[in-house]
Amino acid sequence: MDNEGNIVRGIGNSFWALALAVSFFPAKAGDWPQWRGPARTGHAPADAPEISSLPKELKALWKLSIGGGFSSPVIAGGKLGYLDEKDGQEVAHLLDAATGKEIWSAPYAEAFRDEWGAGPRSTPILDGDRLYAQSCKGEFRCLRLVDGSVVWRTSFEKDWGVKFLGGTANEGTASRRGNNGSGVIDGHRLILPVGSEQGASLVCFAKLTGKVLWKTGQDEAAYSSFVVATLAGVKQVVAFTADALLGANLDDGKILWRVALRSDAKRHAVTPVVFGDTVIVSSWTFGQVALRISRERDGLKAAQAWANKSSKINLSSPVLVGPHLYSQGPGRDYVCVDAATGKACWSQPGFTAQARREYSSTIAVGGKLLVLAETGTLVLLSANPEQYVELGRAQVCGNTWCHPAFADGKLYVRDGRSLACLDLRRAP
Numbered sequence: 001m002d003n004e005g006n007i008v009r010g011i012g013n014s015f016w017a018l019a020l021a022v023s024f025f026p027a028k029a030g031d032w033p034q035w036r037g038p039a040r041t042g043h044a045p046a047d048a049p050e051i052s053s054l055p056k057e058l059k060a061l062w063k064l065s066i067g068g069g070f071s072s073p074v075i076a077g078g079k080l081g082y083l084d085e086k087d088g089q090e091v092a093h094l095l096d097a098a099t100g101k102e103i104w105s106a107p108y109a110e111a112f113r114d115e116w117g118a119g120p121r122s123t124p125i126l127d128g129d130r131l132y133a134q135s136c137k138g139e140f141r142c143l144r145l146v147d148g149s150v151v152w153r154t155s156f157e158k159d160w161g162v163k164f165l166g167g168t169a170n171e172g173t174a175s176r177r178g179n180n181g182s183g184v185i186d187g188h189r190l191i192l193p194v195g196s197e198q199g200a201s202l203v204c205f206a207k208l209t210g211k212v213l214w215k216t217g218q219d220e221a222a223y224s225s226f227v228v229a230t231l232a233g234v235k236q237v238v239a240f241t242a243d244a245l246l247g248a249n250l251d252d253g254k255i256l257w258r259v260a261l262r263s264d265a266k267r268h269a270v271t272p273v274v275f276g277d278t279v280i281v282s283s284w285t286f287g288q289v290a291l292r293i294s295r296e297r298d299g300l301k302a303a304q305a306w307a308n309k310s311s312k313i314n315l316s317s318p319v320l321v322g323p324h325l326y327s328q329g330p331g332r333d334y335v336c337v338d339a340a341t342g343k344a345c346w347s348q349p350g351f352t353a354q355a356r357r358e359y360s361s362t363i364a365v366g367g368k369l370l371v372l373a374e375t376g377t378l379v380l381l382s383a384n385p386e387q388y389v390e391l392g393r394a395q396v397c398g399n400t401w402c403h404p405a406f407a408d409g410k411l412y413v414r415d416g417r418s419l420a421c422l423d424l425r426r427a428p
Helices: 014-021 156-160
Strands: 060-065 074-076 079-086 089-096 102-110 125-127 130-134 139-144 150-155 184-186 189-192 202-206 212-216 227-231 234-240 244-249 255-260 273-275 278-283 287-296 299-308 319-321 324-328 334-338 344-348 360-365 368-373 377-382 390-395 405-407 410-414 418-423
Touching (some): 074 405, 089 130, 089 139, 150 156, 244 299, 273 319, 324 360
Antiparallel strands (some): 060 418, 074 079, 184 189, 189 202, 202 212, 227 234, 319 324, 368 377, 377 390, 405 410
16 A cells, blocks of 8 residues: 555545446446557457548547646546646546546656656556556556555566666667556456566566566566467467567466567567467567467467568557558558568558658557547548558647547547547547
8 A cells, every 4th residue: 555645636526536436337348448449459349330431620529738648548437547747747637538527636656758758658557446557667556546546556666676767778678768568457467567687577466456476587678568369279468578579378477488579779669469379560670570379289389470571660559450450651651461471462652741750540440440640630541451542531639649549439639738539420
């Protein structure tokens, strides 16, 4: 337990605290409770409202001025959580998703700033009656949803010996640019990208109490987020660390397979994509690589299925629709890649209007793609492996590196100054 939870602002109306205390419901099908959505795949639920077009201008249902950060909003049970920076602190917020009304805010860690800006970069998790938040400097908190008070905490530096170096670091790992990758929840477990080279690269906690269940690995943390997947019949956590791509047993942390993958400055940012028994990652250094996981005697092995050195997807995590990957390419293009072979199906040059823009966020909604470009332009595409088909575009925010959330037909977008809710169901 921790007294930090007493520093909670904005509870205000006691109605909110009472309502939350008696109304913890399981997440609805339309929720977006974590990084890249319900299953961490960038897909909206199958029953999400169909989006067939976009108007040239989308009017916000509500819009708030917020602090800095690249963390994405999350939604569950009608509540929205987000992280930002204010007065040198990283702050967690809980809102009513329908109105944007703040329920509480709670500072939880000292903020980090570099030339890219200040504020949190890891996306929080809404799970049951808890909000899980991670700071750039590796301060992790489990907060009560009712009031933002701290249930349990861990510090990557104080508890696990991970030194946060900031700009003095020589390589682009989490110790330099911040602990940007999000941990993942599986049942009662929460696995975090601690990144200690002393046997605690991955650490598994009991999500409700913070009890350490296991720790494993020697790799530094990169910027990539974890996923849970079943590969070769074995359910496991998949991690793209600063040094390798690996799978670890969920019960005891045993490394099931590991392939060393090194990049310039160890700048691994994309979330692994799972395609059957294949895991696909990419970087500017080695391009796109697919590893096939199979059984070998009593264990698992990983072998390269294909590699495409020219597909240098550096920052944007691809979305898999059928057997095809859709993503921002290494430049201003948008690309489609065959996930079975790694071959490019098509590339659309000039996808964004400004030079040197190489980031966008993609959400699959049925057979459509909602793509939020770094310039703040929302583009609706058909998930068509034969050709690039654009169905509409609208300017929805300023420049952004924040992945939007999509829940119940509403898109929640964030830029460096504001958070807004857009109802895409009202598009003509």
